[in-house]
Amino acid sequence: MIRITPFGGETPKLDASLLQNGSAQRALDIKLEEGTLLPIRQPRVVEQLTALAMTIYLNGDEWLSWPGVVNVAPAPIAEDRLYVTGDGAPKIIAGDVTYPLAVPAPSRALNASLGAGAVDPDLSQTILYTYTWVTTLDEESEPAPLSNELLWSQGINVTLTGFIAPPAGRPIDRMRIYRSQTGALGDTLLYLIKERAVSTASFVDISGDNPIQEQLPSLDYNQPPAGLSGLVAMPNGMMAGFVGKRLYFCEPYRPHAWPEKYILTTDYEIVGLGVFGSAVAVMTVGQPYIVAGTAPDTMTMERIEVNLPCVSARGIVDLGYSIAYPSPEGLVTIGTGGAQLVSRALISRDQWQKLKPASFVAGSFAGRYMTAYTAGAVTSVLIIDLTGEQPFITYASDHATAMFNDIATGSLYYVRGTQILEWDAIDSPPGSYTWRSKLFVHGGHINYGVFQADADPVDGAAPAFTARLYADGALKATVTRPNDVCRLPSGFLARIWEVELVSNMKVRAIALASSPSELAL
Known part of the structure; x- marks a missing residue:
């Protein structure tokens, strides 16, 4: 008898016959949050853009978009200000007006x-x-x-x-x-x-009329460099950005001032930044760094001795507990424990390279790393779930040119074509998923006589269920009635068995058995 429950996702690195019983050869458009199979809800259109966008940002109720790759960070001092790098010289958006971030200084002495x-x-x-x-x-x-x-x-x-x-x-x-x-x-x-x-x-x-007041605060202020990019917000009113190998910090609570005395220099060109706690993860074309401190003049830089360069700035994601980014070897996370290649047991280097990690456009949803990728003519979404004891991979038949995480609601928004959509929107109907089991390899040749799936409808959709049973690679039966004990064809024996489900229902378990009485055990 074969009984599958709970269900899991893919581990491409392992041969399909060596997977755990609940693991999948294929897990597409599926949620695996309860040990059951659930469909991802269809995306909801939230905004129609007038042009293609590579960056989006939700500013209150207004969607901002850019045709290029920019970094946007909220102000540490006022709710109605945003700071932007990557769109020419650094900028500030105050209300509905955009200004250069640099404040010019008088050039002539009195x-x-x-x-x-x-x-x-x-x-x-x-x-x-x-x-x-x-x-x-x-x-x-x-x-x-x-x-x-x-x-x-x-x-x-x-x-x-x-x-x-x-x-x-x-x-x-x-x-x-x-x-x-x-x-x-x-x-x-x-x-x-x-x-x-x-x-x-x-x-x-006039002598006696102008007593001295506070000391000049801006003596060491410097304007942000014109090429500043990778902007991120930090605790204690700080912001960080970079140019080449130089890491910059603004004066606390003064995002227009970037004193050169705070500059730190890495050994490699910087690709992007991420923030966890009071530290900055610095991803480079070589080894990554962690820069930690509570003020710009106390920041200390530590190089992490791992050869895990970042290959896509747009693939850098804040997972809340760590910063994740794509390297040539796989997915890397940086946190208080340093840098770890967290996909090592999930996917081989060759398999990872075929996904073209340099093309990654990533975000996060429910603590999972999600990235759109383009590999030749293939466009898809890769989801790496590191939230449980057993990490796994799933895929989604979608694509994105930009992603944005709304921390306040936990929502993930993305751009497809000229539309901004909400991922797995709570008020949208469920889609349909595909899940294919591991290869169950027996020592001898057998025939299973019955199949049963324990499944329930999902709100918002008419139930749809198809189970395909394969024996030695050949399709032998198609079942469309969940919960019933379904007879399977006889007259053949096979050593390798697998099941593929295509459904929009919640499936708790499936079973193959020799007889109905065996299912009851």
Whole structure:
């Protein structure tokens, strides 16, 4: 007797005769969440695009799309801002307006001149001035070059000239003027003395009217490099991106400022980034890295000594507990335990290479790694389930040019053609699946007389069920009545048996037996 329950997915690396009893030669368009066979629900169209898209992002109730590969991250400081890299120079989307992310800085130094009065040589000090621009989003630029030095004492006014108007492209509405002060220990710092509307008019620093306030925060700010890509959001208000081998971090809670003093450099060109906990997984064309810390100036970089390069930036996925990416050897995950080739026992290197992992466009659903791939004329979706004790693979007869995970709802959205669809939508009718058993190889030749499937209808669809029974590779019977004890043809013996199911029903178990009485055991 052959009885199959619970059901599992594929392990392509093993010969079909060596699979576990519930494992499959083929598992297509199927859910294997309860040990039963369940159909994946049909996708639901949520948006019609006007053009092909390789990147999508759900911003509130609005779908954003791009024809190229970009990275989008929400702001760590305001709900109505998004940051984008990969679409030309880095950008910020605030409300319905897109701006360059870089905030320009004044390029010309101020000219400072003393007003009337004599400098007291016993109370004199050397002072300098600078100023910054500030946007309507409260982003402050780097300071202008320092002014000329002045020997100054209390009671003397200082006139500042040489202010320039900011360039177009950024909503700059204010400027902040700073004056230096030397402390008792001899350190000279710049402090805010006045904020005013943007103007090219001169400013008079009237002695006694402009006491020092907070220290200049943007002295070490740098604009994001024009080629910044791979943007990811991190805890503690940080964001990370890269250019070539250089890994950049923004000033915490200041995504417009990317100080060069925070740059870390890898040995290999960076392909993409992922975040888990307070660490960044850095995937490269060589060995991967983990960069960890709670602030940009405390980040430490560790190279993982495994030769597992990343072959597709679009195949990098946050699984919640780790970051997954495709390598030439198989699927790799990076987490607190380092890097692991998690597909090693599932699929051989040759089988993996045939899927063309460089073509992967991936996302996740219910903790599973899902990727669309293109191998010659074949387009399909590969699903790797690592959530249980026994990992397995399934496939879906679909394709995608972009995927997006909505963390708030756990939904997976993808682009097919010019439509955005929701995967396995809860309010959609079930589709139909195909599941084919392992090869059951007997020591001698036998004949099974009966077949039975334990199955229930699924809401939203008229029950459909077909079971095909193969003996020594030849189709011997087709059964369309689940739950009934179905007689099988006699007059032949076979050593190798297998069953293929095509259905939209929930199947708990199937059995082949010599007689009906044997099924009851």
